[in-house]
Amino acid sequence: MTEPLVQARGLTKRFGDFVAVDAVDFDIAKGEAFGFLGPNGAGKTSTMKMITTVSPITEGKLTVFGLDPATQGRAIRQRLGVVPQEDNLDLELTVAENLYIYGRYHDMSRTAIRARTKELLEFAQLSDRAKSTVEPLSGGMKRRLTIARALINDPDLVILDEPTTGLDPQARHVLWDRLYRLKRQGATLIITTHYMDEAEQLCDRLVVMDGGKIVAEGSPRQLIAQYAPREVVELRFAEGQVDVVAPRLEGVANRSEILADRVILYTDDAEATQHELTVRDIHPEQVLVRRSTLEDVFLKLTGRRLID
Amino acid sequence: MSTLTRPFRIVESELIAYRRTWRGTVISSFVNPVLFLSALGLSLGTLVDASENDLSVPYLAFVATGLMAATAMQSGAGDGAFPVMAGIKWRKEFHGAITTPLAPGDIVVGRFYWGAIRLSFMLGVFAIIAVLFGALEMGPALLAVPPGVLTGLAFQTVVTAFTVTREDETSLSTMFRFGIIPLFLFSGTFFPISQLPDFLQRIAYATPLFHGVELVRKTALPDVDSSVVTTLPVWVHIIYLVTMMALGLILASRFLERRLKP
Numbered sequence: 001m002t003e004p005l006v007q008a009r010g011l012t013k014r015f016g017d018f019v020a021v022d023a024v025d026f027d028i029a030k031g032e033a034f035g036f037l038g039p040n041g042a043g044k045t046s047t048m049k050m051i052t053t054v055s056p057i058t059e060g061k062l063t064v065f066g067l068d069p070a071t072q073g074r075a076i077r078q079r080l081g082v083v084p085q086e087d088n089l090d091l092e093l094t095v096a097e098n099l100y101i102y103g104r105y106h107d108m109s110r111t112a113i114r115a116r117t118k119e120l121l122e123f124a125q126l127s128d129r130a131k132s133t134v135e136p137l138s139g140g141m142k143r144r145l146t147i148a149r150a151l152i153n154d155p156d157l158v159i160l161d162e163p164t165t166g167l168d169p170q171a172r173h174v175l176w177d178r179l180y181r182l183k184r185q186g187a188t189l190i191i192t193t194h195y196m197d198e199a200e201q202l203c204d205r206l207v208v209m210d211g212g213k214i215v216a217e218g219s220p221r222q223l224i225a226q227y228a229p230r231e232v233v234e235l236r237f238a239e240g241q242v243d244v245v246a247p248r249l250e251g252v253a254n255r256s257e258i259l260a261d262r263v264i265l266y267t268d269d270a271e272a273t274q275h276e277l278t279v280r281d282i283h284p285e286q287v288l289v290r291r292s293t294l295e296d297v298f299l300k301l302t303g304r305r306l307i308d
Numbered sequence: 309m310s311t312l313t314r315p316f317r318i319v320e321s322e323l324i325a326y327r328r329t330w331r332g333t334v335i336s337s338f339v340n341p342v343l344f345l346s347a348l349g350l351s352l353g354t355l356v357d358a359s360e361n362d363l364s365v366p367y368l369a370f371v372a373t374g375l376m377a378a379t380a381m382q383s384g385a386g387d388g389a390f391p392v393m394a395g396i397k398w399r400k401e402f403h404g405a406i407t408t409p410l411a412p413g414d415i416v417v418g419r420f421y422w423g424a425i426r427l428s429f430m431l432g433v434f435a436i437i438a439v440l441f442g443a444l445e446m447g448p449a450l451l452a453v454p455p456g457v458l459t460g461l462a463f464q465t466v467v468t469a470f471t472v473t474r475e476d477e478t479s480l481s482t483m484f485r486f487g488i489i490p491l492f493l494f495s496g497t498f499f500p501i502s503q504l505p506d507f508l509q510r511i512a513y514a515t516p517l518f519h520g521v522e523l524v525r526k527t528a529l530p531d532v533d534s535s536v537v538t539t540l541p542v543w544v545h546i547i548y549l550v551t552m553m554a555l556g557l558i559l560a561s562r563f564l565e566r567r568l569k570p
Contacts, residue, residue, distance in 0.1 A: 015570065052407050054569050074409045082407035088400040092325055101321040105408035153408075 003066055005030050005157055005188055006051055010060035013046045020046040022212035023060060030156075033189040035199045035206030037294075039302050042209040044192040045085060048161050051190065052082050065156065078106065081150035081158040085165065087142050089134045095121070095145055096130040099152055106153040116152055123178065124148040140171025144178065151182075158182065160191045164198060176201050196294035210302040220294050227300050228292040229254045231270040235263045235277075235284035245282055252276045257299075266292065311417075317410060318418020319425070337430045341437040344375050348498070349443060362535040363500070370536060372443035373528045374497035376434050376452060377459050377520040380427055384460030385488050387423050388467030388560075389480045396472065402568055412568050413561040420465060420557060427460040428453060435528075444528050452528035455545075459520030462549045465556025466516075472563040491517040496525075500536065516552055519545040 004027040013021040021043040028034045036044040049055035051064055053073035062069055064076045089098050096117055103113035121127040124144040134142065143163065150158060163179065164172040179202055183189055193199055199206055200220045208216040208223070216223055233253065237245060239261060246258050253265035253273050263284075267273040270289045277284075326333075349368035356367040363370060395402035395415070402415055434456075435449040444452075471480060494504070495517035501509050512518045523545040525537050 054403075054406050056569060074411065077407060078409050080407065082404075084404065084407070086400065088404040090321070090325065090401055091399065092328060097324050101317075101324060102404075102408060104317050104320055105405060105410050107409065 002030065004028055005032075005065060006190070007063050008047075008060065009062075011047070011050065011057060011062050012059035013043070013050060013055065014058045019212050021050070024207075024209070024212075024214045026207055026214065026217070028188065028190060030188055031186055033183050033191065033202050033204045035203035036190070036192040036209055037194065037196070037199050037206050037298060038192075038209035039194060042302070043212040044209055045161055047209075048159055048190070048192055052080060052159055053077055078153070079156045081153065081155035083147050083150045083158070083160040083163055085161040087146050089142060089146060089149070091135045092133065094131050094133050095126055095137075098134060098145060099149055102149045103152045108153065113152070116154070120148040120151055123151070123181075125174070125178075138171070140167050140174060143167060143171070143175060147175070147178065155187075157188045157190065160189065162192055162194070164193070164195065172198075196298055200294050208298060208301050215301045216297070223297045224292055224294060226297075228296040229266040229268050230292060231267050231273075232290050232292045232296060233265040233267060233270050233273050234288040234290070235265065235282075236286040236288075237261055237263070237284050245284075248280055248282060252280070266296065311413075314410065315414045315418035315421055318405070318415055319422045322418075322422045333426075333430075337433045338437070340379065341375070341434045345372060345438065345441045345443065348375070349441060364533050364535045365529060366443075368441065368443045369529060370500075370525075371498060372438040372441070373452065373525040374521050376431060376438070376456050376528070377524040378492050378495070378497045378517060379434060380431055380456040380460030381463045381491065381517050381520060382488065383427060383430060384423060384462070384464035385467045385484070387419070387426070388464040389471050389483070390477070392419070392468050392471045393474070393477055393480060396564075396567060397476075402564075406568055412564040416465075416468065416557065416561045416564055419468070420461065423461055423464045424457055427457040431456040431460075448528045448530055452524045455520070455523040455527050458546075458549050458553065459517070459524070462516055462520070462552040462556065465553050465560055467556075469556050469559035469563050472560060472567050491515055496521045501538070516549065519548045523549065 006026075006028040008024055008026050010023045010025065011021060012019070012023050024047065036047060038044050046055065050057050050062055050069065053064070053069040053076050056070060065079060067076050069076060090101070093101070099117045099120060100113055103116065108116070117130075121130055124147065126141060126145060126148065129137065129141065134145065137145065147160070147163070160179070164175050167175065176198070179189065183202065189202070191198070191202055203220060205219050206217070206223070207214045216227065218226065242258060242261055242263060246263070249256055249263060249265070253267035255266040257264040265273055274287065274289070345368070348371045353367035353371065356363070402412070405415060406412055431453045432450070435444065435453055438444045439446050439449050467483070470483065474480065494508070495501070495512060495515055497517070501512045501518065504512060522537055522540065523542065525532070526542055529536065
């Protein structure tokens with residue numbers, strides 16, 4: 001196997017007493033789209049920042065392109081494209097100027113930047129806005145510009161920290177489409193997200209992080225197979241009914257989760273489960289049957305607690 | 309690219325932004341000295357010159373040189389404060405820049421270069437206007453631009469180091485209210501510090517704008533006596549300001565590294 005593009009062993013980040021990233025191991029191969037999935041505060045962004053060399057590691061080992069972030073940060077960043085969680089575009093500059101200054105930060109010549117800008121504006125569907133200042137652009141356009149800016153130096157590795165958070169569905173789908181194209185062109189991507197559909201769409205392989213640790217690893221399909229039965233039956237009951245029904249649900253499915261007014265049943269055979277409900281004379285107000293998704297895996301692994 | 313040339317990338321991006329905003333700054337570069345010199349130099353100056361005093365130069369010349377250094381201080385301090393807070397906290401463009409080959413130190417040095425360019429232009433305009441007002445001779449006036457730039461940069465770097473350690477802009481306005489404005493008023497800008505009580509004079513000796521004012525004045529008005537300037541040698545002012553500037557640069561780089569790369 002060729003050397004991984006990014007390798008972490010026992011990678012740890014502490015801020016005072018708080019352990020943000022707790023001895024994680026992972027390898028990211030060239031050409032792979034690798035996801036870090038987890039709730040807020042799981043340690044995804046801290047991990048990204050260490051890979052980007054903008055946060056020193058506390059303990060363990062990390063190499064990017066086989067280089068050491070502590071001493072060879074510049075050489076690493078030269079080959080990176082970084083899309084931060086929050087856009088940090090220069091709002092007073094135009095779309096093209098934003099690309100230009102990052103090209104210059106990367107030591108590119110003016111002619112090289114000009115050629116690349118044309119390509120990237122087409123890629124980001126912003127060609128007709130090249131001379132517009134950034135301020136009035138929509139959230140989706142700003143995000144596409146941030147991604148285009150990250151690609152100015154033709155990076156070997158693109159790091160996207162929650163690329164579609166806060167965008168409307170249309171904008172998200174346009175962005176996924178662009179990222180998918182990037183992936184097909186052979187780019188190596190690292191994506192953090194807490195959107196399961198995003199991870200399913202884009203990631204070849206992913207790790208689920210929770211409380212600074214990696215709690216699962218695999219392809220989206222593997223993770224679903226491993227952690228969630230094939231189908232999900234969601235039952236909605238009238239207020240207060242759940243407590244009455246819950247004891248009678250024993251054995252109708254592989255696993256059940258009791259919520260305030262809802263019960264979620266994880267099962268290999270939804271039809272059999274539904275039949276069993278009828279036999280037991282359980283009649284919810286509403287029944288929804290669906291395939292299990294990464295979201296179910298995620299909730300099983302990281303729990304349903306609310307994290308702000 | 310070396311440590312000295314890489315920061316020019318920051319200068320370049322400042323220049324691109326400046327292409328959009330230059331009108332405002334150019335106008336204020338012209339209007340400010342005209343207003344100050346008419347109000348203080350001409351109007352107040354007539355009163356001062358008509359009264360009994362020891363000043364061996366017209367008040368206009370005295371205050372023009374003081375204002376040149378004080379303007380440099382204000383501009384330098386302003387440049388070290390709000391744009392730096394914006395880069396870290398409001399618009400966050402510093403956080404983006406350090407994901408490219410640039411490092412926090414490059415941002416500090418780049419802004420320092422840019423500050424030198426801006427101050428040179430602004431004080432050059434100031435010097436020429438002072439000449440047009442009849443306050444100064446052309447040659448010495450232009451020679452006083454570098455001492456003014458040095459004064460401005462000493463403030464810019466130290467204020468940058470301060471700003472980088474602050475969480476919000478309240479501490480910046482406090483710094484201006486209790487730091488910059490008192491310095492502006494009591495560093496010999498408007499009256500010789502020999503007018504101050506003894507103990508305040510000694511405090512004035514320790515403050516940076518005093519050295520800036522003295523250095524500008526001794527350069528722009530080469531033949532004045534001790535009624536206008538102190539007898540301190542010029543090198544004392546230069547060493548004071550250069551040390552302050554170097555310290556500011558080192559601390560600002562170190563603090564920004566810590567702030568941006570936690």
